[in-house]
Amino acid sequence: MEDSVGLNVDMKSSATIGIGEAAARFGLATHVLRHWESLGLLTPARVAGDRRRYGPGDLFRVAVILRAKEAGLGLDEIREMIAARAASERREILRQRRAELLRRIEQARAALEVVECALGCDHDDVTGCAHFQQAVLERIGLLAPAPPAPDVRGGRAGR
Incomplete structure (x- = not known):
């Protein structure tokens, strides 16, 4: 069974938007989306004049990338996660x-x-x-570590 997750991105399923609007929805610069595309993280549709068009699936992918970055994953790790079949x-x-x-x-x-x-x-x-x-x-290796100081109960305390 295929693993899938959905996200309501407030668009009709057939609607697409340009790179500027897509970037603005997430507070990103357009060059960030272009960079992610160059890494294979995004694959927006192309229309006349080779203009990028982002649909709901693309916006979902941007949200996934941002969430993964919040978790500390690098772009290479995110690409691995996206490419993972299982x-x-x-x-x-x-x-x-x-x-x-x-x-x-x-x-x-x-x-x-x-x-x-x-x-x-x-x-x-x-x-x-x-x-x-x-x-x-x-x-710098000039002294051996000092032993822990004794605590008030007669044992040894850590530093």
Whole structure:
């Protein structure tokens, strides 16, 4: 069974619009739609003078592309998803995107921890902080990582 999704784009099924109106509906520049067409993401009909005409299916495709971009997919990944014949192929692309997003979230959390640590430092200039200096020396391989400081219960606390 073929996977399909529909979208009401407020057009009669036989109506078409030009590239300017299509782009304006989504707040895009016309060159964006031309670029997506050059990548094979869109295939609008052509009329006299080789003018592009966008129908409801084309507008649905633009909305799908924008939604995929909001999810962090690149244009190559979007092209793979569009070309995928099976839902399982699309799900695999999404699983890969999820793994990448989780990795980036972890990096952002680590970055936030560094910034919060620096903001919480009692030194006027964080570069004068012994903890900061140790972290820098560890980063360049001049010191081994310091063991975690003991917590108030006698165990070991993480940094």
